[in-house]
Amino acid sequence: MDKQESRIGIDIGGTFTDLIYQDEQGHTKAVKVPTTPSSPDRGCIAAIRKAGIRNIEAVSYFLHATTVGLNALLERKGATVGLLTTEGFRDTLEIGRGDRAEMYNLKWNPPKPLVPRKLRLGIKERMFYDGSVKEPLDPQAIKNALNVFEKNRVDAIAVVYLHAYANPEHELETMKLLREEGFKGEISLSHQVTGEYREYERTATTVIDAFVSGRMGSYLDKIEAELKGIGFKGLPLITKSGGGAMTFKDANGALAQTVMSGPVAGAEGAAELSRALNLGNLITADVGGTSFDTCIVVNGRPKLMYQGEIIGLPVQMPWVDVRSIGAGGGSVAYVDKGGLLRVGPESAGANPGPACYGRGGKLPTITDAAFVLGMLGKGELASGLFLDKENAIKALQSLSEALGISVEKVAVGILRIATSSMADTIREITIENGIDPREMRLIAYGGAGPLFADLIVKELQMTDIVLPPFAGNFSAWGLLGTDILYAKSLTYRMDLEPRYADILNPVLNGMFKELEERLDSDVQVDHEVILDIRYKGQEHCLPVSLENESGEVQLLVDQIIARFEADYMDIYNTTLENPLEVVAIRIALRKSLSKRVYGVQCKPGAGESEQIQAYSFCKEQFETFRIVNRNQLTLGVSIQGPIILTEDTTTTYIDVDSSIRLDDSGCVLITKVY
Numbered sequence: 038m039d040k041q042e043s044r045i046g047i048d049i050g051g052t053f054t055d056l057i058y059q060d061e062q063g064h065t066k067a068v069k070v071p072t073t074p075s076s077p078d079r080g081c082i083a084a085i086r087k088a089g090i091r092n093i094e095a096v097s098y099f100l101h102a103t104t105v106g107l108n109a110l111l112e113r114k115g116a117t118v119g120l121l122t123t124e125g126f127r128d129t130l131e132i133g134r135g136d137r138a139e140m141y142n143l144k145w146n147p148p149k150p151l152v153p154r155k156l157r158l159g160i161k162e163r164m165f166y167d168g169s170v171k172e173p174l175d176p177q178a179i180k181n182a183l184n185v186f187e188k189n190r191v192d193a194i195a196v197v198y199l200h201a202y203a204n205p206e207h208e209l210e211t212m213k214l215l216r217e218e219g220f221k222g223e224i225s226l227s228h229q230v231t232g233e234y235r236e237y238e239r240t241a242t243t244v245i246d247a248f249v250s251g252r253m254g255s256y257l258d259k260i261e262a263e264l265k266g267i268g269f270k271g272l273p274l275i276t277k278s279g280g281g282a283m284t285f286k287d288a289n290g291a292l293a294q295t296v297m298s299g300p301v302a303g304a305e306g307a308a309e310l311s312r313a314l315n316l317g318n319l320i321t322a323d324v325g326g327t328s329f330d331t332c333i334v335v336n337g338r339p340k341l342m343y344q345g346e347i348i349g350l351p352v353q354m355p356w357v358d359v360r361s362i363g364a365g366g367g368s369v370a371y372v373d374k375g376g377l378l379r380v381g382p383e384s385a386g387a388n389p390g391p392a393c394y395g396r397g398g399k400l401p402t403i404t405d406a407a408f409v410l411g412m413l414g415k416g417e418l419a420s421g422l423f424l425d426k427e428n429a430i431k432a433l434q435s436l437s438e439a440l441g442i443s444v445e446k447v448a449v450g451i452l453r454i455a456t457s458s459m460a461d462t463i464r465e466i467t468i469e470n471g472i473d474p475r476e477m478r479l480i481a482y483g484g485a486g487p488l489f490a491d492l493i494v495k496e497l498q499m500t501d502i503v504l505p506p507f508a509g510n511f512s513a514w515g516l517l518g519t520d521i522l523y524a525k526s527l528t529y530r531m532d533l534e535p536r537y538a539d540i541l542n543p544v545l546n547g548m549f550k551e552l553e554e555r556l557d558s559d560v561q562v563d564h565e566v567i568l569d570i571r572y573k574g575q576e577h578c579l580p581v582s583l584e585n586e587s588g589e590v591q592l593l594v595d596q597i598i599a600r601f602e603a604d605y606m607d608i609y610n611t612t613l614e615n616p617l618e619v620v621a622i623r624i625a626l627r628k629s630l631s632k633r634v635y636g637v638q639c640k641p642g643a644g645e646s647e648q649i650q651a652y653s654f655c656k657e658q659f660e661t662f663r664i665v666n667r668n669q670l671t672l673g674v675s676i677q678g679p680i681i682l683t684e685d686t687t688t689t690y691i692d693v694d695s696s697i698r699l700d701d702s703g704c705v706l707i708t709k710v711y
């Protein structure tokens with residue numbers, strides 16, 4: 038086996054912190070420890086210590102995914118932000134688009150702005166859309182604003198001036214003046230956070246960047262300091278919301294890009310497997326202790342959006358289209374006021390966790406229901422945790438009495454409701470976008486993803502499941518193959534006409550040069566170019582990816598038009614006669630880490646399989662299931678269900694109508710027959 042760059046991947050979830058370590062020979066080790074919500078960095082370092090990594094100073098990369106930034110927004114516990122805008126535009130953040138998220142809800146209220154009005158201050162200055170100066174910046178206005186911020190203990194400032202994407206001169210001058218006046222907190226400039234137009238979206242994104250700086254910036258600093266303290270000398274990286282990774286140093290200047298860091302890691306791993314093993318298009322099913330996350334992987338890459346949304350606010354940057362709901366192993370089941378059984382989004386979390394954990398939890402959860410039905414085998418989970426069936430039954434008893442049915446029927450109902458919610462979320466990203474999930478494979482991972490995979494494919498009438506290597510720690514595994522990505526976008530309007538390249542390529546050259554200044558001179562990278570294109574007279578665009586030679590595009594205009602119209606036809610089933618225009622340019626430099634070796638890394642183990650009575654959703658009754666350890670599978674040999682497949686970090690439920698086969702890639706392939 039060729040020598041590889043050693044690396045550590047750590048994904049911090051709501052219940053468990055997962056680690057994958059791969060050494061220079063390609064040998065891999067998985068560790069799972071409880072998350073420490075009050076101080077996630079402690080759980081991170083605890084996982085490294087438990088892994089017992091020798092010669093940590095020789096590890097090349099530390100790759101990380103976390104929900105710290107996301108939680109700061111969800112809990113609204115971030116920096117105290119002051120906002121500087123062009124005079125007359127201080128209320129852009131509150132006015133938004135003037136629309137309603139819930140059109141028919143008369144009691145609906147818009148989300149509260151992250152910056153109160155008293156801390157949104159207008160500054161005398163003005164740029165035209167073409168970057169020319171209409172009114173120069175007033176330095177005294179900056180000093181006056183800073184006095185207001187200091188009195189209100191503002192520790193981060195967002196600067197969003199009109200048309201700064203066309204000319205950032207005033208924003209840069211503002212930062213200089215703030216520093217000269219002694220402000221030492223985080224300063225987020227809109228042209229650096231997002232180089233695109235649309236004032237509301239640009240303002241909201243810049244404010245989010247400043248808001249998460251309080252928790253996320255200090256968190257990364259803590260992690261880096263603790264890594265150095267245990268001898269790590271390599272490069273620390275964190276995943277971005279739009280895929281790829283960036284250094285901790287770069288992240289401190291673009292913290293908004295880390296908001297969806299956590300859910301993206303598994304999507305990146307699924308995409309890597311799809312490319313390396315020719316698995317085709319995939320639907321991901323990542324089920325942890327708190328949530329269910331899903332996205333689609335098409336042509337070897339997760340589906341990207343170029344604007345996301347969090348807590349009702351737009352985020353104007355690349356965004357892997359991951360959909361999440363509160364349905365995980367720790368999701369709590371209850372009977373509502375109408376007497377109906379409900380599941381989630383409330384979660385028992387890491388502490389105390391489900392009742393069957395034996396840590397004092399009393400509320401009935403999905404994990405309790407699955408254990409009562411025998412779906413978790415003997416109940417030995419990661420981190421040496423042994424489940425208590427008596428506690429699980431006691432927790433479900435209250436629901437049984439309220440509904441007037443047996444504990445087992447309650448457990449079946451909980452699993453069916455949770456599965457239905459997960460399937461509905463998958464339908465949102467497939468069927469509602471003209472994609473047939475039956476033509477795709479489901480790749481299941483996370484602590485509870487493999488538990489639900491068989492049920493989800495049955496609900497969606499799919500046939501194929503991929504169970505990846507280290508399925509329970511797969512998000513951490515996915516981190517190990519993440520590319521280092523430097524990206525930039527720019528609003529730039531131009532007609533799409535035959536001589537477009539004469540205008541486009543000089544702009545691309547300047548944009549790529551700006552990114553290349555952040556790289557070492559001998560680094561080999563791939564150049565990527567995407568144009569946002571629309572019919573003239575329309576508001577929204579479609580992204581079109583263009584082949585290029587070291588950042589220079591030579592495609593004929595007819596080729597670009599044909600691609601745009603093919604995508605437009607797929608989505609809208611029509612095309613227009615209007616001419617086309619480019620609205621924005623997106624570029625990226627992608628540096629790939631050394632490739633990993635795929636395959637079965639351990640010899641099949643010996644030993645007879647045990648048996649257990651577990652519920653078959655296919656036959657709607659309890660059946661005898663074999664308990665088989667993943668290490669006992671023989672390469673290429675198909676085994677018919679029902680099976681409870683166990684491994685160190687997760688448990689897979691395989692019903693009567695499914696069969697499994699260990700592939701030479703190291704994946705377990707599950708096929709359901711109808």
